[in-house]
Amino acid sequence: MSSPENFADRLIQNIKLKNSCVVVGLDPRLSEIPTNIQLSSTRKHGQTFNAAFKCILDFNKHVIDIVAMHAVAVKPQIAFYEQYGSFGIKALEKTVKYAKKCGLIVILDAKRNDIGSTAEAYSNGYLGRVPLFENNSVKSYDVDAITVNPYLGSDGISPFVRNSNIYGTGIFVLVRTSNPSAQEIQDIECETERLYKKVGRYVYLWGSGTEGYNNYRSVGAVVGATYPDEAKDLRELMPNSFFLVPGYGVQGASAEDIVHCFNKDGLGAIINSSRGIIFAYKDPHWKEQYGERNFEQAIESAVIKMKKEINLTRAKKTSVNS
């Protein structure tokens, strides 16, 4: 079966193929990476950004090899790469390529946004083609989707929507983030409702026309698992938008908290866990059983456990409503 041309369709195809709504966050904190991998980088390259590049890429490949069967997507958090300058970005570029080759959808967590002409540069870099010399253009990062910030309004969003339509890529706009202080701005009372709902309405408007043949849209929303009531509201407000749901696991949300993120068809949400999977060997739940030496088995057990938990939740949703 050939790959569909709409991002939401490609996502759904991969969800069904793997029977999984799990997204694994690739947030490679050097100090948490198993010592052996750290040492094999520093032995050759010392305390350098080049060693950081090798170490991150090496670790990510281990993670990807294990989760490729069980996760629908990976979500590299660009901050953990970008902080190491061009070396970090090189690690990201190679990670993206490797993950795609392994059949994973790549959602870059970058939370980018800017005024129109600048948003276009971001959008070309991540979702489209960047201009070279003499009107030539080429693909650059070539990810499947990117997270985007709404604060600048539609000017900063439409270049991403445009490329999503042309290249079969997608975006997830921050609506309700998972962090504690999300409340400060996102819960400000606006007219008759809180800000995050107004933003949700905008995002739904911005995504109009990006539906694939499954009727889901390529413009989705970031909706934190740590705010289940808000997720329920947003599910009603944006029925055929995909939710990218952070906050599961280490950030405190359980499978119970994410039930409202799904639709009756068991679709409409993908759930991210980062540290809880990739550094599972440090998690009290797996530490004793595996330890650092068996970090790969810890990753595998953690991702399979998460997949099962989430599929149980999805099953509840579909059975209640059927």
Added chain:
Amino acid sequence: MSSPENFADRLIQNIKLKNSCVVVGLDPRLSEIPTNIQLSSTRKHGQTFNAAFKCILDFNKHVIDIVAMHAVAVKPQIAFYEQYGSFGIKALEKTVKYAKKCGLIVILDAKRNDIGSTAEAYSNGYLGRVPLFENNSVKSYDVDAITVNPYLGSDGISPFVRNSNIYGTGIFVLVRTSNPSAQEIQDIECETERLYKKVGRYVYLWGSGTEGYNNYRSVGAVVGATYPDEAKDLRELMPNSFFLVPGYGVQGASAEDIVHCFNKDGLGAIINSSRGIIFAYKDPHWKEQYGERNFEQAIESAVIKMKKEINLTRAKKTSVNS
């Protein structure tokens, strides 16, 4: 005189030294760069990202050499570098180093934000020190300040404020952006006032305690020149915050529009122009006089003209209020 340790103080020292509040935006669009510079890159490196790297860096050095005397700061817009992957970031890194060596303050326009633990990675990369192996840490981009997005609330801001205090760096938080659709989100009526004002109040709160000996803060605000009434409101609300003011020139704002961004002391604002300076040779105002061959003279004339216009505006402000 040694360099003060507070970002606002360093900024003020440089404003006084150069008698200038001009910020030159380094947004290197390849197709706008003079043909000779493009050709000398592609002749050696073909249609590659490496050629883009050489071309951008070469052009930026020309710009920096000219504006260093007349501008207080440069503001690289990271999107125009980042889109070329690790090659683009390398061009950014080298541009930052060169600009600092030439006595310019570097404000990176990146509009970053995320949940706390991720914002820390951004903050370490741009304003502090990034972790390497065995508890070592080093400086990475080492810019003077960065623009930051407020949508996630204080979690996403405090890691930047912390590093600003430790390393004498600073941030400018988006309060009122310069683009037309800024209105969609930032003008939503919240309780008794519009959202941008609420955000302004938060930013003022977040910046408390970052004052230098001039009493200005290292936590500033982005306030678009294209919204003069809003700038006036915010000036009252945030009396000792520095405003980074985009929107001057090509985006449509005049010297008249920015008068309210300044305080009575003639300080409190720095004004950015990007295309209007670096690609002045294409501007109808300078095109005939200079043309592509004399792009350097066009840059020089444009930056000097802008400096004078803004200093006239500052003078009005100080005389009206004295």
